[in-house]
Amino acid sequence: MSEQQSISKQLRDAMQEHGAASQSAGINTLFASDSSRAARYGFELEGIYFDFSKTHISASLQELYLQLAQEAQFDRWRHALFTGEKINGSEDRSVLHTLLRDPDNQGIATSEQGVLEQAANTRKQFIQQLQTITEELDTRETAVTDIIHIGIGGSSLGTQLVFEALKNFDEKTRIHFIGNIDAHQLVAVLDQCKVASTLVIGVSKTFSTAETLQNIRSVGDWFAAHGVNNYLDNVYAVTANPDNAANFGISTANTVTFPNWVGGRYSVWSSVSLSAALVLGADKFAAFLAGAASVDRHFYQSEPGENLCFIAAMLDHYYRNFLAVGSRAIFAYDYRLRSLVDYLQQLETESNGKDRQRDGSEVDQLTSPVVWGGVGTDVQHSVFQMLHQGTALIPAEFLLVVNPHHDLIEHHNELLANGVAQTAALLAGQDLATVKRRHASESLSEIALKAKVFSGERPSTTILLPELTPHVLGALLAFYEHRTFCNGVFANINSYDQMGVELGKRLAKEVKPLLSQSANASRVESPESLDASTRSLIDRIKKA
DSSP: OOOOOOHHHHHHHHHHHHHHHHHHHHHHHHHOOTTHHHHHHHEEETTTEEETTTTTOOOOHHHHHHHHHTTHHHHHHHHEEEEEEEOOOGTTTTTTTEEEEEETGGGGSSSSHHHHHHHHHHHHHHHHHHHHHHHHHHTTOOOOOEEEOOOGGGGTHHHHHHHHHHHTOOOOOOEEEOOOHHHHHHHHHHOOOOGGGGGEEESSSSSSHHHHHHHHHHHHHHHHTTTTTTGGGEEEEEEEEEHHHHHHHHOGGEEEEETEEEEEGGGGGGGGGHHHHHHHHHHHHHHHHHHHHHHHHHHHSSOGGGGGHHHHHHHHHHHHHOOOEEEEEEEESGGTTTTTTHHHHHHHHHHHHBBTTSSBBBBOOOOOOOOEEEEGGGGGGGHHHHHSSSOOOEEEEEESSSSSSSSOOHHHHHHHHHHHHHHHHHOOOOOHHHHHHHTTTTTTTHHHHHEEEEEEEOOOEEEEESSHHHHHHHHHHHHHHHHHHHHHHHOOOOOOOOOOGGHHHHHHHHHHHHSSTTTTTTTOOOGGGGGGGHHHHHHHHOOO
């Protein structure tokens, strides 16, 4: 596939001109000039309602991005994704995770022989293993009350999100997610568990991830300290490299595999989610996959102007490159989605936090913004001060679940009211005249009155989920995946490698043995690979 610069000068100039004009005019002007704006820019997909009307979206902006779609060969890259071309050029790999939720691939033939059959067999095998493991656990003398899921990054974040979002409130089996090598987390989890009723699931694509293997060994020490010497009988490995799991000592019967073509941050759809699937059940997991597959169909079949993933990515790119936006905030007004921001943070910043185009040359635009956020009304009493009155323009995204899974309706109405009201306040703001009118009877000082002025014109997107079901959650996560893909196409970058995480890992292997040297040992070896500050820090840590 041929390479090209991401945006032509003519189109870039037009976008910059449009950005200056739209920032000057503001969003409220767009509402004033179009009485149908709310309906025009409200869209529904799989029961999920997307309201983009409080952003800078307009017909002229969409027209510019349709031009960008042509320049960036959007149709071609999208087709390449679904037909299995090796769009991960730096690693010479296809990107095939969509096959995990739709083994038939919408009837589209892939370029790799046998991969559709492998995908179908992988899904069937996982369901069979899930059933077998469930039956084995049911025969245990002591029921499993705690599952310790050990993985890091993509081997944990998605599974944790799925479990927290979909588990029943009265679920008796707890899953504890261990990703950090910081033993404070591990000790806190082990303190809640009992050896006789604890199962361990270690997740690593290569089964060589240092943090994961060390955490499994430490759990083994915990088992041994409580009289269980054959702790590996209580450990399941989830990996694309069963040989490494066997070398670690885990039996074939306790090893669940997935294909090597499953990428880390796209592995939530695979057996990486074994722990969540064990608790939630095969039917819920199947519905989760089906929800994602439905959005795959929308993304592949819809033209850019009607494609919600494309539209959302268009706004991301426009804000980042033409309205000087450095971050995007995401707020889930539902406690069950408390891990969503962490999940999306990895998905977007690891995928598109790149400074190289596909051909290795430097990017000629800004790529991934900082992705951050929080949950519910908690964050209204902290970071929302900056959203409303800070000097940075920060597009905000609000996710609200219309129908809760509890009966405390007054709580839920208060929650929804706050979420909806924040989007209105961000847009409207209030000028000094309005402040004086609203506080006329309070005898406030001029300083206090001016402190209550809000500029408004702060963009936000609202996503209404009808309820939090497996199908809806699957659809939502697939929407974010394809949105991330679109942004990679706009920037002409490879969204599917993560070279930026490797250097720090390599240096950690050099630093660790140096920390084990005695405090009186000579200064750090190999000074050419470590700067003076790092050598000084190592010396100070050793002395302490």
